Amino acid sequence: METAGERAGANRSFWERTVPKLWTTPLKQDITADVCVIGAGIAGVTTAYLVARDNRSVVLIDDGPVGGGMTGRTTAHLVNAIDDRYIDIENFLGEEYARLTAESHTAAIDCAEEIVREHKIECDFERVDGYLFLPPGGSVTELMEELEAIHRAGLVAVERVDSLPNTKIQSDAVLRFPRQAQFHPLKFLNGVAGAFIDSGGKIFTGTHAASVKDDDGVKIETAGGHAITAKAAVIATNCPINDRLVIHSKQAPYATYAICLRVTRPVEHALFWDTAETAADEDQEIGPVPYHYVRYARDEQGEVLIVGGEDHKTGQAEDCEQRFSKLERWARDRFPSLGGITDHWSGQVMEPVDGVAYIGRNPGDKQVYVVTGDSGNGITHGILGGKLITDLIAGRKNAWVKLYDPSRKTLKPRVLADYIAENANVAAQFRDYITPGSAKSVDGIRAGEGAVLRDGVKKIATYRDENGNLHAFSAICPHLGCIVRWDSCEKTWDCPCHGSRFDALGRVLNGPAISNLERAEIPG
Numbered sequence: 138m139e140t141a142g143e144r145a146g147a148n149r150s151f152w153e154r155t156v157p158k159l160w161t162t163p164l165k166q167d168i169t170a171d172v173c174v175i176g177a178g179i180a181g182v183t184t185a186y187l188v189a190r191d192n193r194s195v196v197l198i199d200d201g202p203v204g205g206g207m208t209g210r211t212t213a214h215l216v217n218a219i220d221d222r223y224i225d226i227e228n229f230l231g232e233e234y235a236r237l238t239a240e241s242h243t244a245a246i247d248c249a250e251e252i253v254r255e256h257k258i259e260c261d262f263e264r265v266d267g268y269l270f271l272p273p274g275g276s277v278t279e280l281m282e283e284l285e286a287i288h289r290a291g292l293v294a295v296e297r298v299d300s301l302p303n304t305k306i307q308s309d310a311v312l313r314f315p316r317q318a319q320f321h322p323l324k325f326l327n328g329v330a331g332a333f334i335d336s337g338g339k340i341f342t343g344t345h346a347a348s349v350k351d352d353d354g355v356k357i358e359t360a361g362g363h364a365i366t367a368k369a370a371v372i373a374t375n376c377p378i379n380d381r382l383v384i385h386s387k388q389a390p391y392a393t394y395a396i397c398l399r400v401t402r403p404v405e406h407a408l409f410w411d412t413a414e415t416a417a418d419e420d421q422e423i424g425p426v427p428y429h430y431v432r433y434a435r436d437e438q439g440e441v442l443i444v445g446g447e448d449h450k451t452g453q454a455e456d457c458e459q460r461f462s463k464l465e466r467w468a469r470d471r472f473p474s475l476g477g478i479t480d481h482w483s484g485q486v487m488e489p490v491d492g493v494a495y496i497g498r499n500p501g502d503k504q505v506y507v508v509t510g511d512s513g514n515g516i517t518h519g520i521l522g523g524k525l526i527t528d529l530i531a532g533r534k535n536a537w538v539k540l541y542d543p544s545r546k547t548l549k550p551r552v553l554a555d556y557i558a559e560n561a562n563v564a565a566q567f568r569d570y571i572t573p574g575s576a577k578s579v580d581g582i583r584a585g586e587g588a589v590l591r592d593g594v595k596k597i598a599t600y601r602d603e604n605g606n607l608h609a610f611s612a613i614c615p616h617l618g619c620i621v622r623w624d625s626c627e628k629t630w631d632c633p634c635h636g637s638r639f640d641a642l643g644r645v646l647n648g649p650a651i652s653n654l655e656r657a658e659i660p661g
């Protein structure tokens with residue numbers, strides 16, 4: 138099986154443009170270790186590094202390079218100002234869990250800072266203030282109730298302020314979160330991966346995990362035909378590749394978009410987020426609605442502003458170009474001194490039904506651990522996941538175990554309603570079996586584009602490459618059989634059910650699918 142390439146989409150992120158990815162060699166023999174970590178994004182690299190520091194032998198594999206997944210496509214706000222509201226965490230899970238949420242994300246930012254300092258990693262890490270503001274029509278009362286919940290969670294330095302620095306944004310109320318942080322995610326990842334290798338850890342890139350078995354120790358088989366035998370395994374593939382349904386029915390994949398604009402005068406770095414999700418929640422059928430997240434960064438030419446948002450359920454929208462345009466309009470209306478767009482890209486996040494990630498022992502397994510349900514806080518979730526799993530493997534107590542337990546069930550009515558709505562949405566995607574294709578014939582597919590064609594009872598994902606050659610695959614997702622759809626911006630086949638994504642040539646990029654789309658005859 139061919140392994141995935143340099144990145145998880147055709148568009149290159151700002152980070153991917155400014156720093157090369159780290160490739161090592163693929164695994165070429167059977168190997169044993171105390172712990173095998175699968176996936177070299179923020180969760181996998183930090184976990185491998187922290188477990189190795191605990192005096193265990195660790196092997197880290199990835200089917201692409203280090204940082205070829207969502208960590209290469211993030212915007213890298215490191216925050217305890219989580220995407221979901223503290224008041225909701227209180228309602229769903231209780232006050233103590235809201236406190237532990239704040240504590241764990243704060244600890245993740247501190248952990249990143251310590252690693253940067255200890256290894257002198259030049260990754261543009263900086264502490265910055267973050268500002269949470271209201272979109273037009275947003276409720277001041279709700280934001281003030283949120284501030285009280287934030288204080289109950291222990292973040293007592295968060296305060297109401299009158300305005301946002303260096304923007305044209307008008308908001309009736311603003312919260313300032315001190316001591317948030319930002320970094321260049323690929324510079325950080327490459328630095329931590331280097332420190333891991335220096336401490337004796339092994340990284341094999343271009344190495345696809347084809348199966349994971351938990352049976353008196355763990356055995357991982359690679360697509361290249363080699364076995365890794367370990368006492369424990371950590372599945373850090375963003376969306377777990379070892380679980381059929383338990384976790385996938387409790388989280389939903391959302392595509393999210395980012396653009397980067399040149400800033401034409403010096404600026405003070407800060408983070409900005411609106412509360413659009415909560416303001417517009419009631420108008421939406423399911424799940425989160427588009428909101429915005431903003432930061433600054435720097436390349437050799439100077440400052441840039443990175444604006445993200447316009448989320449939708451993966452595979453369930455066909456207007457990606459318009460979403461980039463909407464982000465641009467939104468940014469130009471609110472931020473001064475903006476020049477041209479330098480980069481644009483998209484990726485996806487996994488939204489857990491109760492707002493808290495799933496990190497810990499995989500349901501039903503003894504020695505297999507997962508980190509998933511990252512939502513828009515996957516950077517801090519990945520780092521705190523590394524700390525938590527290191528403790529679990531060592532048999533040490535950790536106060537966050539129950540909060541992040543992947544087996545937990547949350548029975549609060551709003552969580553159950555979201556759970557039912559998300560799973561009904563998945564069931565509804567099976568109607569694609571009886572609908573026509575997205576093009577009538579291969580003649581309707583332009584070079585560099587793809588379409589799902591109907592061929593009798595079958596649906597065929599058909600791609601015409603830049604040279605005009607056609608490539609055809611079964612459109613049935615190898616995870617649980619939904620029909621994939623073409624993403625014309627990233628040139629990927631996206632599954633609308635649980636987040637599997639495949640490149641134009643059918644190679645799997647994101648779990649839960651663990652194998653490629655099956656090759657098929659070109660429809661006549």
Ligand SMILES: Cc1cc2nc3c(=O)[nH]c(=O)nc-3n(C[C@H](O)[C@H](O)[C@H](O)COP(=O)(O)OP(=O)(O)OC[C@H]3O[C@@H](n4cnc5c(N)ncnc54)[C@H](O)[C@@H]3O)c2cc1C
Nearest residue numbers: 176178179180200206207208211212214346484514515516
């Ligand atoms: C546009 C955007 C903006 C975001 N902004 C923020 C933000 O500001 N702050 C924040 O905290 N979070 C943010 N997020 C979320 C965050 O970036 C992600 O949650 C996080 O990077 C996920 O890290 P990860 O290590 O879990 O997964 P990934 O980085 O995706 O790493 C998983 C790795 O697993 C590998 N893999 C998969 N399957 C296999 C297999 N079978 N065998 C071997 N390897 C495999 C992949 O190649 C990949 O490298 C954002 C996400 C996006 C898309």
Ligand code: FES
Nearest residue numbers: 614616617632635
């Ligand atoms: S991701 Fe589950 S069916 Fe495709």
